[in-house]
């Protein structure tokens with residue numbers, strides 16, 4: 388009982404949030420490079436290219452690009468079995484539309500993967516994590532354009548071939564379903580390089596973009612399996628479950644409709660066809676989603692090997708529209724849950740919701756699952772040589788790990804691994820802050836970009852080390 392023997396304990400990051408070195412080795416400008424720093428309640432600005440005198444926190448991040456050896460050795464010391472990161476598309480294809488890859492970028496990831504393997508750490512790689520080449524946005528309209536399929540598949544094929552003996556676990560698009568939250572520009576821009584235009588039907592554009600991404604993902608799955616049949620290629624969802632506010636059937640219907648938009652992306656990636664509720668919506672709203680002959684066959688043939696998801700919180704919806712407000716940074720419209728506490732950024736802490744998410748995803752898809760993000764952002768500052776006592780983080784993780792165990796033992800969930808988000812402090816995707824800290828390792832840097840970048844271990848470092856060495860028994 389409990390976690391399987393070969394369970395992949397690790398940690399998760401994304402290239403743009405920690406590498407920095409935004410121009411090193413001929414790296415191109417990515418969508419993350421044109422996003423300024425925001426704060427809780429103050430959105431990041433998306434600028435038209437890189438402007439002078441603005442704070443772009445991803446440009447330097449925590450300089451993992453130059454310090455990865457030190458950081459990987461700390462991950463090794465914690466006992467990581469896997470490490471999830473992404474390959475910055477702009478290191479490999481700086482503009483995105485080149486025919487030949489950039490060798491300096493490829494070499495960087497060769498070195499990183501070799502370093503991980505020295506410690507017995509398996510790389511788990513996201514192909515597209517909020518960092519597509521900005522050139523593709525300005526020149527092609529990014530994923531509005533069908534040409535993106537060709538660019539993405541070329542990128543995927545290049546890295547599949549290059550790392551075919553070094554990487555076995557892959558995933559295509561990070562949190563591909565974020566873009567179904569149409570209220571803020573952040574989601575469509577980070578997922579797909581799309582900025583909505585006045586007057587257009589955002590949802591129709593979103594479905595078109597998603598169609599191209601489904602074709603691209605399915606082609607990547609197929610190519611990957613040809614290159615190495617041992618590859619496990621997954622999709623990646625943000626799976627923050629939604630509860631009805633009450634037992635009023637109207638609340639339950641509201642929940643059903645909201646969950647349609649959570650499930651839509653997984654339904655296509657995992658089952659290989661469009662779900663009836665989406666096809667009906669297209670018909671009812673007279674949406675015309677451009678497809679080419681063969682697209683649906685490609686999608687059917689390119690279903691995923693496993694499903695990876697992030698889990699941070701849950702939401703509540705009400706059929707009473709007047710009660711619904713924008714929560715946790717703005718993207719989601721919901722009501723507060725009186726049974727749950729919130730983090731300082733308004734994210735509702737709900738360990739039991741993780742068991743629920745694991746169970747319903749297993750029922751729906753009958754695929755192995757991987758929790759590739761989970762964690763809590765905290766304000767922390769280092770005083771002299773005192774170790775940071777991050778008991779709130781330990782409590783958060785212990786409660787979530789306990790629920791994963793229940794999902795395995797009681798619900799029969801097949802769980803491959805667990806990667807807490809940001810094992811080392813890094814730049815927040817949502818706010819661009821450094822001071823929304825997730826790490827077991829503290830990084831000396833503040834929101835304005837000042838600090839020595841020194842790394843120090845927090846109390847949770849030793850706690851997680853013990854969790855891994857006891858295979859999740861000693862919490």
Ligand code: P53
Nearest residue numbers: 401561562625699764814815816817818823
């Ligand atoms: P930050 C919103 C809700 C859930 C997950 O988020 C999200 C977001 C976007 O902000 O993103 C994932 O840094 C994402 C990571 C991100 C992490 O959650 O806003 O995959 O890139 O850093 C945590 O606190």
